[in-house]
Amino acid sequence: MENILEVKDLHVTFDTYGGTVQAVRGVNFNLKKGETLAIVGESGSGKSVTTKALMGLIPKPAGKIPKGEILFGGKDLAKLNDKQMQQIRGRDISMIFQDPMTSLNPTMKISKQIMEGLIQHQKLSKKEARTRAIELLRLVGIPEPEERINQYPHQFSGGMRQRVVIAIALACNPQILLADEPTTALDVTIQAQILELMKDIQEKTQTSIVFITHDLGVVANVADRVAVMYAGKIVEIGTVDDIFYNPKHPYTWGLLGSMPTLDNDEDQLVAIPGTPPDLMHPPKGDAFAPRNPNVMKIDLEKEPPMFQVSDTHYAATWLLHENAPKIEPPAAVKRRMQGFASDHGPTEEGEKR
């Protein structure tokens, strides 16, 4: 499948009074047409900053992109000025934000908020834009759109508001949809509805989605591929099955081990000890080393490159080096791998190099 977006060696820094924070430190990934790429990681891992860079929403002048390329449609988005970016934002690439309570303007009727982009980008007349806005509301499953379009955000519930936000994002048939924790503020049943809606729309429109979340359950539900971020870098990337059933990076092990599953009767969750590093002074070597229970000497000295596990699966950990000692993943993660192997036959093992 063709790559619609390529991010190469992206760096983002923020100047603060305390010094320069290196929020994103060399991120590489591709996005294919019609796929959903989930980016997971803890707060501060740089996942939101990465998507903001794609949208040209890094606050200036404190935030900078000192290095790296964001290639989209033959252009490098990192080099565009504000005016050129405005042509792309909302038309080719649009965004769904986390909190539907704050991402809508409370003083504007939703009709105006949906029509804004249509009039700006697609040069529709007011009347045409209105007809299209009603269609969009119907598409995102809002009942009686002809009535609802004249209402204000406060007249909608949280789930309905997020539907409105999605309608705005979809207004100009974008090629890429960036969803930054779109369901975190919602209840589980509403979350399920919104996820179903997004998948439904993706099938119809072939939009590519970058989905940011820290909820691994949601990742398992929506993603085709998963990128795991830690301390401003992608430490592991692969298909959803690679990441959940054959994880290689100790941080991915930690993430998977700290989520209880419903059939889990264990006494202790495998918590990752410690806290993420301070990105004002990123550590030498593997950034995860101080929290890694099986840390090796080289982890503290040299940064691991991306090792290839399979065609689709890469991980940045010295454990994949040929001279590395064989370290077993924690029991909870191993069971997950075994459970998968027994359900699916030998596919699991066959994936290894």
Next chain:
Amino acid sequence: MSGDKLLEIKNLKQYFNVDRKDEVRAVNDISFDIYRGETFGLVGESGCGKSTTGRTIIRLYDATSGEVKFNGVDVHGKKSKAVLKEFNRKMQMIFQDPYASLNPRMTVKEIISEGLDIHGLVKTDIERTERVQDLLETVGLNKEHASRYPHEFSGGQRQRIGIARALAVEPEFIIADEPISALDVSIQAQVVNLLKELQEERGLTYLFIAHDLSMVKYISDRIAVMYFGKVVELADSDELYKNPLHPYTKSLLSAIPLPDPDYERNRKRVEYDPSMHDQSETPEFREVTSGHWVLCTTKEFEQYKEIKS
């Protein structure tokens, strides 16, 4: 669980704006018991009344009607100051948002020792410092942290301070209202493990309020599911997950995404439609099998019993 009841809640009601047009029946006639030493999970979606229940139990709200008995004594109603103080010591709360629940202008030592001073648990400043340092170590922080301010800590560390504050007065019962929702996954596991360890060491009883069902299942012995101010189902946590009876519980369980792509590809969501119940009969809370309670009509009750037999 043995039958030693620490907390008995009977027909508890908490209405807001009583007798006005906008009356809200946030908690509408619920009854359950919490046994000593157990973790009782309370789950439901936002607005179902789970937090209000917690706050009413600890007397942050005055109950509209009903009883909350703690160690056999009613919590609500007129009380002398001394009795009230004793309640406040035995029942503590851990809040959801560690950024909002700690006073930014107080040091960690001041935050933790406030309760110690109120209840006269320490006599001298040396004793106070020692207690605070002990508590900090108990929750996995350093004693050097005592002189710092909340803004110097991360979310997980702040939640640990909140836990230390709750533990300071040696309570028997702790209400944890969404204590981990604001934290990252890896930090959530740290805090949950800490709560479990403390429970084993000190024989604490928890009321754990949350919307994250997988975490609640993990930590709780028994779970009650709330919907629109009512408890619709109550059972041992394994039983509730394996054999949910009430259609709302089923829909809630079917909506949780699990970190397992294969399961996710095959998960079928069940929707709950309240109109499926016989509206002519007021449902009652009935025990279908030992310890498994469901809010149901007589007809549904017969059906559930058949399923279970």
